[in-house]
Amino acid sequence: MSNEFTKLFELIISASLINNFVFTRFLGLCIFFGVSKKMETAVGMSITFTSVMMISAALSWVIFTKLLVPLEITFLEIIVFIGIIAGLVQVSDTIMRKVSPDLYYKLGIYLALISTNCIILAVPLVNAGEKYTFIQSLAFGFGSGLGFALALIIMASIREKLELSDVPAPFRGLPMAFMITGLIALAFTGFSGLITL
Amino acid sequence: MEPVKKEHELLVSVSPHIKSEESTSRIMWTVSISLLPATLMGVYFFGMKALFVLALSIISALASEYIFQKALNRKIMVGDGSAFLTGLLLGMNLPASVPFYIPIIGSFVAVVITKQLFGGLGFNVFNPALIGRAFLLISFPKLMTIWTVPVSALTQLDAKTTATPLGILKEEGVAKLMEVFGNKMSLYQHLLSGNRAGSLGETSAIALLIGGLFLLYKRYITWHIPLSFLATSAVIAWIFGAKGEFFAGDPIVHLISGGMLLGAFFMATDYVTCPSVKNGQILFGVGCGFLTMLIRLKGGFPEGVMFAILIMNCFAPIIDRSFKSKVFGAVKQDKAKETRK
Numbered sequence: 001m002s003n004e005f006t007k008l009f010e011l012i013i014s015a016s017l018i019n020n021f022v023f024t025r026f027l028g029l030c031i032f033f034g035v036s037k038k039m040e041t042a043v044g045m046s047i048t049f050t051s052v053m054m055i056s057a058a059l060s061w062v063i064f065t066k067l068l069v070p071l072e073i074t075f076l077e078i079i080v081f082i083g084i085i086a087g088l089v090q091v092s093d094t095i096m097r098k099v100s101p102d103l104y105y106k107l108g109i110y111l112a113l114i115s116t117n118c119i120i121l122a123v124p125l126v127n128a129g130e131k132y133t134f135i136q137s138l139a140f141g142f143g144s145g146l147g148f149a150l151a152l153i154i155m156a157s158i159r160e161k162l163e164l165s166d167v168p169a170p171f172r173g174l175p176m177a178f179m180i181t182g183l184i185a186l187a188f189t190g191f192s193g194l195i196t197l
Numbered sequence: 198m199e200p201v202k203k204e205h206e207l208l209v210s211v212s213p214h215i216k217s218e219e220s221t222s223r224i225m226w227t228v229s230i231s232l233l234p235a236t237l238m239g240v241y242f243f244g245m246k247a248l249f250v251l252a253l254s255i256i257s258a259l260a261s262e263y264i265f266q267k268a269l270n271r272k273i274m275v276g277d278g279s280a281f282l283t284g285l286l287l288g289m290n291l292p293a294s295v296p297f298y299i300p301i302i303g304s305f306v307a308v309v310i311t312k313q314l315f316g317g318l319g320f321n322v323f324n325p326a327l328i329g330r331a332f333l334l335i336s337f338p339k340l341m342t343i344w345t346v347p348v349s350a351l352t353q354l355d356a357k358t359t360a361t362p363l364g365i366l367k368e369e370g371v372a373k374l375m376e377v378f379g380n381k382m383s384l385y386q387h388l389l390s391g392n393r394a395g396s397l398g399e400t401s402a403i404a405l406l407i408g409g410l411f412l413l414y415k416r417y418i419t420w421h422i423p424l425s426f427l428a429t430s431a432v433i434a435w436i437f438g439a440k441g442e443f444f445a446g447d448p449i450v451h452l453i454s455g456g457m458l459l460g461a462f463f464m465a466t467d468y469v470t471c472p473s474v475k476n477g478q479i480l481f482g483v484g485c486g487f488l489t490m491l492i493r494l495k496g497g498f499p500e501g502v503m504f505a506i507l508i509m510n511c512f513a514p515i516i517d518r519s520f521k522s523k524v525f526g527a528v529k530q531d532k533a534k535e536t537r538k
Contacts, residue, residue, distance in 0.1 A: 158514055160514070161322070161514045162322075164320075165315060166316040166317060167315065183310075186328065186331050187331065187508045190488070190496065191508075192498075193496050193498070
């Protein structure tokens, strides 16, 4: 039992820090750059993203193991997962509009763009590929969401700090955001080799 | 008309009105001087090659700064010593055996990409010298990990290569380390004096301590970051340092080997890239110590100081935000909205 817990813990740490999707695989960058200008939108997106991620990881695990595998149609996994994610994003879109209209308008197009985010599709695919159990899939989804949230919050705090600085004109805005991401990724290589799964 | 005499001139200026001798360039040059003992020990142990690497990295750092500022029509700030210090720190973090282009590339990355592109001194998020070194370590892993045996003769050009004490500790364990250095006292002696393989400026623990204490005495750095950094590392090394049993590790070996002292006194305390709130600084130091030991004991690299400081640099803006002082009497925005209703 303790072995199982260790495995879950390692999965979460590995997905959030060591193999952070943004900093080591450079996935999900469109939302990452889009909403990291302000801390408020970054935090809102982190929460939405992590919850969508966990629910989609859980749902797609159930559909994959209970439907696709018995029927031997696992080659349809990408289409099925995209369908699940798109549905979930629509749901969260509707909920957000009702619950927090303010944040809904601030996130704007990026809320709908979650459905085409690479990380959110990568997680169910990795779960299916690695044959994780239900709990492990949830842990992996949670870790990936946490890692994305961490990346967003670090990035937002740095970009807000840079608002006041005299960045050379050609590098203002997006180019500088790419540079910062590269440098953070450089720092995060220090984690490599910490946990080998 | 007769020119107005200076002593009758009425000076009108905005605050602050208290004048002091301190300035950015004075601080930078003082820190550079405090690094002098360690630099001299490095040159003494690693010979002319060390001097060559240091000179090259300092000159190319100054040149990068000058060319960048000239090209962008900015005020030339080469004289303020920050580029000199960056070059010096980068050189001290390189092995003495690197070929000539390594310090040049490193200095360019440090000064132009890490500092100037972010808006110049005062705006960089990461420590320039460390980013320079991390960039080199990832790009040239082989060249950056050829460690030479210290030579006492300044003119000797060929040197034998060996592993650093931390490298031996990681790959082969404590027993092998004792075998190489004889006994514990001899190991400490080698580590304190700097007669061991490693980056050319990080080896001499005593010289670094002298420099660090000098900075503390001059109050250019405060105790918060170095103490919390070293204390956290020592405690973790003591508890988890030995394989298989708890509370049997040797904290002293971990403290005086690798880049620990150089990092704790000179790099983590960089004003620009560490949090400016005192409580935040303690958290920053604890984080650095924790990550250093995590990477040393569990990670893929033998030495973790550089990555630990860089990772904590990422978190410094958040730490500053969360520790900022509460405004007295201010009402939270949500509450303010509610009362308006």
